[in-house]
Amino acid sequence: MDQTAERSHESRREPVAIIGAGVMGETLVSGLLRSGRTPEQLLVSDRSAERLAALSKQYAVQVLSVADAVPQVTTVVLAVKPQDMGAVLETIRPHLQPGTLVVSIAAGITTAFLEERLPEGTPVARVMPNTPALVDEGMAAISGGTHCEAHHMWVAQDLMRSCGKVVTVPEEHQDAVTAISGSGPAYIFYVVEAMIEAGVLLGLPRGTSTELVVQTLYGAATMLKETGEHPTVLRERVSSPGGTTMSALRELDDHKVRAAFLTAMEAAARRSAELASGQA
Known part of the structure; x- marks a missing residue:
């Protein structure tokens, strides 16, 4: 042993x-x-x-x-x-x-x-x-x-x-850990909610939309874990020039979604520090 x-x-x-x-x-x-x-x-x-x-x-x-x-x-x-x-x-x-x-x-x-x-x-x-x-x-x-x-x-x-x-x-x-992994599941659930609602808006039954989104999330997470590839590389493989994915990603960039995530996590870390210092 x-x-x-x-x-x-x-x-x-x-x-x-x-x-x-x-x-x-x-x-x-x-x-x-x-x-x-x-x-x-x-x-x-x-x-x-x-x-x-x-x-x-x-x-x-x-x-x-x-x-x-x-x-x-x-x-x-x-x-x-x-x-x-x-x-x-x-x-x-x-x-x-x-x-x-x-x-x-x-x-x-x-x-x-x-x-x-x-x-x-x-x-x-x-x-x-x-x-x-x-x-x-x-x-x-x-x-x-x-x-x-x-x-x-x-x-x-x-x-x-x-x-x-x-x-x-x-x-x-x-405090950074709290912002990333401690609070992180809530961010993922938030995105999943939005994707499910988008499926319903596009005419899918809620159950079907939910199954599509959850399995897509699971599959994407498994690819990140199993391949060890950088997320940018994996994203680019899905993003054909002039295709549907690029159209969607451009909208996300136009709405500053990446910046919003950075700001949100900074806020979570800041709040964690306030709680730790007794400023609740």
Whole structure:
């Protein structure tokens, strides 16, 4: 067994506490189970007894209070809303074992925010996931805090790989990550909505238009991934001189669609920075 596989095997024998049983918390639970964890290794806590009962029934994971779950683990994942993070950190603080890794998947919560509210020396990692994690096609970016060493980063990466791909970035790039992959699925859904409506406008049944657009999107994304070609090259192969595609692309350029996307993503990154600095 090579070193990476051995680390993976050892890491996946350790229990993990997941604080927060909302959409992302449940997504992580289901992903970890599919990647080889056992229900006994996952300790889930949430203020909603109803949510905990639902997860316990569906996944057979352990559902416990924070006070009971946190002392049993060396990795705690915080899957709560940003506005609830301060209170959650105050709750878990007295129950953390020394050296326990705390991983936050809450948007806009910096490693400094976490470190200020946890015992001195606590290793923390900040993660920006996205919603395709629900279908194991997520894209997560991880940044480590002051006390987060290489083995802590490896554990955080392994957790998020259960739901898709992972990259490591300096924390200063997290606002850009939020604008690109964190918010990115919404941009794609927005374009898909418009293309479906265009099909309906052109006389197609809505179901047919939807199938055409979704499969076209899937096929195009697969080509980008599988061929490794630059998107400009792939676009030019579809764009015959004087043809239908060129006519459409000229309209998009005339309406400054490319510029609008750039401006939109700059706005998303700016808002992410405002949230991180407490200017909500």
